[in-house]
Amino acid sequence: MLTAAGRRGRALVTLVVAALVLWGTFLGEDDDFPFGPFKMYAGREDPDGLVLSTRVEAVDSGGRLRVVDETSTGLRRAEIEGQAQRLRASPELLGLLAAAHAALRPDEPPLVEVRVVERTYRLRDSRPTGEQSEIVLVSWRAP
Amino acid sequence: MTAEAAAEPAPVRQRAAASALRPRVQPGRWLFSPVPLARIAVLRVVVYLFVPVDVLLTTTWVRAHAQVPGELYAPLRLGRVLPLPTPGPWVEALQVVLVAAALVAALAAARSRLTRVTGWLVAVLYLEWMVVAMSYGKVDHDRFAFLVALFVLPSVGCAALRSRERTEAAGWALSMIALAVVATYTLAAVAKIRYGGWGWVDGSTLTWAVLRRNTPLSEPLLDMPAVLHAAQYALVLMELAIAPLLLVRWREPRITWGLAGFFLGFHLMTFSMVTIIFLPHCIALLSLLPLEKLVPSAAPP
Numbered sequence: 001m002l003t004a005a006g007r008r009g010r011a012l013v014t015l016v017v018a019a020l021v022l023w024g025t026f027l028g029e030d031d032d033f034p035f036g037p038f039k040m041y042a043g044r045e046d047p048d049g050l051v052l053s054t055r056v057e058a059v060d061s062g063g064r065l066r067v068v069d070e071t072s073t074g075l076r077r078a079e080i081e082g083q084a085q086r087l088r089a090s091p092e093l094l095g096l097l098a099a100a101h102a103a104l105r106p107d108e109p110p111l112v113e114v115r116v117v118e119r120t121y122r123l124r125d126s127r128p129t130g131e132q133s134e135i136v137l138v139s140w141r142a143p
Numbered sequence: 144m145t146a147e148a149a150a151e152p153a154p155v156r157q158r159a160a161a162s163a164l165r166p167r168v169q170p171g172r173w174l175f176s177p178v179p180l181a182r183i184a185v186l187r188v189v190v191y192l193f194v195p196v197d198v199l200l201t202t203t204w205v206r207a208h209a210q211v212p213g214e215l216y217a218p219l220r221l222g223r224v225l226p227l228p229t230p231g232p233w234v235e236a237l238q239v240v241l242v243a244a245a246l247v248a249a250l251a252a253a254r255s256r257l258t259r260v261t262g263w264l265v266a267v268l269y270l271e272w273m274v275v276a277m278s279y280g281k282v283d284h285d286r287f288a289f290l291v292a293l294f295v296l297p298s299v300g301c302a303a304l305r306s307r308e309r310t311e312a313a314g315w316a317l318s319m320i321a322l323a324v325v326a327t328y329t330l331a332a333v334a335k336i337r338y339g340g341w342g343w344v345d346g347s348t349l350t351w352a353v354l355r356r357n358t359p360l361s362e363p364l365l366d367m368p369a370v371l372h373a374a375q376y377a378l379v380l381m382e383l384a385i386a387p388l389l390l391v392r393w394r395e396p397r398i399t400w401g402l403a404g405f406f407l408g409f410h411l412m413t414f415s416m417v418t419i420i421f422l423p424h425c426i427a428l429l430s431l432l433p434l435e436k437l438v439p440s441a442a443p444p
């Protein structure tokens with residue numbers, strides 16, 4: 001059986017963890033990990049709105065266009081989206097992805113152009129209308 | 144109801160019913176209700192053996208952050224306050240150390256030796272691994288309960304696989320994991336209301352999810368918006384109403400098997416639809432099951 005002190009200490013830990021996770025849920029942000037809000041899929045998407053989907057593509061030194069997956073630059077799609085504003089403000093950061101690719105995949109031809117492409121799907125009554133468009137959000141070309 | 148119970152005068156029955164309910168409404172008794180040490184021992188082995196699986200196989204992108212230039216590192220509050228170093232090639236060494244520490248902790252758990260020091264070492268190293276994982280613009284929400292498990296399991300101290308003893312320390316550790324599992328669901332519903340508003344259930348979030356990450360199983364659902372719409376109601380209902388049942392009922396094996404099976408099935412279905420699986424969370428969910436029965440001689444007397 002636990003001593004009185006053992007019980008008090010554990011009860012206190014329980015209260016502190018509960019308080020932190022409740023605070024994080026109502027007032028915190030992702031920055032407060034591991035006590036931030038559990039907000040995966042928490043955003044509401046408009047049934048008559050647009051769905052945005054981002055991908056990273058690149059051109060290698062052989063001129064081939066390739067879709068860059070998360071294991072070949074070290075950044076996941078959601079991480080690129082999370083940092084999209086920074087990347088748009090400083091496109092040279094995309095060059096760092098090319099450097100990361102060179103380190104992670106030394107056997108593959110180097111990337112000479114990297115771009116973040118956003119595809120937009122239009123919804124009507126929660127159903128894709130088939131209407132799609134793509135824009136290049138930001139791009140970088142090797143000097 | 145037995146004949147004796149039926150013959151009892153009503154006030155006695157009411158008192159009996161009230162005392163049967165009492166453990167559920169007394170937080171202290173609930174929090175420290177003893178559970179078998181053998182369950183802690185089995186759970187430790189499972190949790191510590193899962194760490195290498197997670198680190199080497201199922202979330203390989205964390206290690207890839209070692210090669211991402213430091214300019215793209217956007218440290219979490221935890222990484223700024225402590226302050227933790229910017230990830231670089233040392234992350235590859237951290238991976239090796241973490242895997243080795245987890246294997247040692249699993250062995251220590253199986254032999255019921257040095258369980259505190261090896262367990263907390265894994266907890267701290269894994270937390271740092273998580274800071275490396277989540278500091279690049281995207282934070283995942285699938286590991287809260289697993290992190291809680293890593294931090295509370297060492298607090299139980301020695302727990303032999305073949306022990307028949309039940310202790311309050313073990314009870315507290317399992318109660319904490321149960322609370323964390325349930326919080327992951329219930330507070331996710333709260334987050335939906337916070338970010339998506341009360342109209343979240345009538346939005347198109349699942350359509351959005353399937354458009355972005357579809358599988359052959361989920362793609363046909365894009366033409367059936369009513370199904371995805373209903374699924375949003377079901378999801379919130381599950382998070383708000385069904386998940387808390389785990390707290391009330393997890394000490395009753397039949398109900399726990401049903402509930403844990405239901406939630407594990409839910410995560411498998413999610414994986415088949417949008418290729419997202421809350422694997423560390425699923426491991427924490429296992430703690431609600433009578434794992435001690437996996438060790439033959441540890442069955443309760």
